[in-house]
Amino acid sequence: MGSFREAYAADDSEHSEGWDGDDNLSEESEGESLDLNEFDEDGSEDDLTWDEVLQTEREFIQKQHRGRERQGGCVPFSVAFSGGGVRAAAFEAGVLWRLAQAGRLGDVEHFVAVSGGAYLASAFCSQIIAAGSPRGQEEPAWYLGIVAKTICRMQKNAGYLVRDISKACGLSPWHAPSLLTVEECESLVQEALQRGLRPSLPRERALDPTPLLSALAGPGALDRDGDGIIDAAEAAAAARSKLNAPLFSLTDARVWLGAAGGGGGPNISASWLARPENAALFASESRRVFAKLLDHRPEKFSRHSSQAPLPWAALTRAGALTAAVPSKLAALVQNMARLQDASPLLQHQHHQQLQGEPMQVIRYTRGGHYAPHSDSGWPGHREVSLLVYLRTPEVGGETCFFPDGDDGAIVGVLQGVPASTYFRRCAQLLRAAGATCVSPSRGDALAWRNKWRNDGSLELPRAHAACPVQVGEKWVASAWVGEPCDSTRHICQHGSR
Ligand SMILES: O=C(O)CCC(=O)C(=O)O
Ligand SMILES: [Fe+2]
Incomplete structure (x- = not known):
């Protein structure tokens, strides 16, 4: 452990109260700055x-030295940062x-540092001071996260003068070229085909939002059997089908719910949902989120693709070409977590959390697309x-990510755009509104974190869209790392992982 860290944490902990987690110390803490007159001149x-x-x-x-020697640690050293205005600070950030x-x-x-x-x-x-302390092994990653x-804070304040060498600011989607081999991609495709994955809907139906709106907007949208009670299955199906994948079929919802009983398990278990207070909470959250999404742009509820869930066990069975996936x-x-967040949980439990729900292979034929949406339905979800x-059209x-916290621009640019224009110029339109679009390339992988506002409300976290396929077919594999249960969140997973 760095001695300066401990020294600060131990001796100055009360100063951290003025830290408001933002760019400035709060007014209150400024008012509480050290008053030298309080000290007697002679002590x-x-x-x-x-x-x-x-x-x-x-x-x-x-x-510290004794502890370090016992652990066979590295030679300690000290660091001095000179002055030179923001240029010095920028250099020293490096x-x-x-x-x-x-x-x-x-x-x-x-x-030590001056100016x-x-x-x-x-x-x-x-x-x-704000971060507390790392635990043993996590120290290097912990420091990476702190730096x-x-x-990021400096870059925000000093703009172009500070380069984001950490690549951590702005939570950009992480792009890993050629993560999977051609053989691995094709094996996933074959696994999905064996599970009966069919072509997606034809273009004409794919881009018509009317059936969706009538299916979704009615008062019975969540209460599927119309008995006036939103039961566990309805709440789960609603969360899945309305919040994340609006055309998710009831069969899919059943598969998802069925997984609660064994093998993997969903993010929210059936047993947790079976408790009336949980189901009610879940349903009301779903309604709130759903209403908010619907206000923005009803067409965003459209998804036209075919999906096949692939259980992890099938991918790793003996001799499988996909075993390394x-x-x-x-x-x-892990790489992304180290640089973007350094949250110990995300760094160390991702393997298990990843397998909390099955991977999904998605097939888009001509006109197939996934309108703007978020993958995470509620805090504590993905x-x-x-x-x-896996296969490129x-x-x-293209997969397009919207600017952080600013889906307003996207909503504006898409308003009134006819389906035929969206079909031909989707990426162009979304880019013009500030989105980052990635063109599919076989084997390439993307990873991104779904973020929520501090108060837990939806911010269309990492909203993104899959633009319509114009020529050819697009196949992708999607997977999610579930967020572990955290007692400060009112809805979180209680699955049998
Ligand atoms: O196919 C794509 O490009 C995006 C897929 C997607 O957003 C999803 O599966 O949630
Ligand atoms: Fe998505």
Whole structure:
């Protein structure tokens, strides 16, 4: 553990109360800045003398040295950041990042800074205080996360003067070229074909939102059997079919619910949902989210593709060409988590969380698309989404991600656009509204984190769309890393993982 981190955390912990998690210290904390007049010039009986301070510091460092020697740790060293305005801070951000990448930040004994260097040093220390402490093995990744956050904060404040070398700002989708081999892609396609995956709907039906709207907008949308009660199955089916995949069939919903009984398990278990208070909560959340989505753009509820769930066990059975797929996906999540979040849970439990629900192979024939949507239906649902292109269309089929927290621009640009225009110019339209579009390329993978507002409300987290396939066929595999249950969230998974 870095001694400066401990020293800050131990001695200055009360200062962290002024940290508001945003770019500025709160007004309150500014008002509470250190008042030098409070100190007696000759030092009152209650104050530490310089000798005592030095002695305490020496003992602390000796203790650290002994601990380090016992663990066979690296040679400790100190870091000094010079001044030079924001340019110095920008340069030193790079130094911090390299030290974090080399796993050496934990060996820093003293960290001193002046002027421009202190912009960075103080931001870095604030992040450390706010983050608490890492546990053993997690230390290098923990420091990477802290430095990434520091860099993002600087980039936000200093703009182009600071380059985002951490690639962590803005939560961009992570693009991993050639993650799967051609053989692995084809094996997934064959597995899905064996499970009866058919071509998706023809174009004319695919782009017509009318049947969807009539099916969804009625008051009985959640109460499927019309008995006035939204039971567990209805709530689950509604969450799945209305919030995430609006054309998800009842059969699919049954498969999903059925998985609760064994093998993998869904994000929310049937037993959890069976408790009336949970089902009611779930249904009301679903209604709220659904209403909000519907307000934005009803057509977004359309999805035209065919899906086949692939159980993980089938992929990893002896001799399967797809045996390496789960670890490749897990490693992708881990890399992204290290640099974007460094949340220990996401970094270390992703393998298990990944297999919480089956992978899904999706097939889009001409006109097949997935209108703007979010993969995560509620807080505590899917933390990360993964997508691998298995077969690429000749034209169309781009995956477009909307700008963070700004789906308004997208809604505006799509308003009144006829289906035929959307079919031909989807990526062009979405790019013009600020979206980032990725063209399918066989074996390439994308990963992104689904984010929620702090208060748990929906922000169309990482809203994205699959543009219509114009020529050829597009096949993808989708997988999700479930968010672990967290007692501060009122809806979270209770699945039998
Ligand atoms: O096919 C694509 O490009 C996106 C698929 C997707 O968004 C999903 O499966 O949730
Ligand atoms: Fe999606």
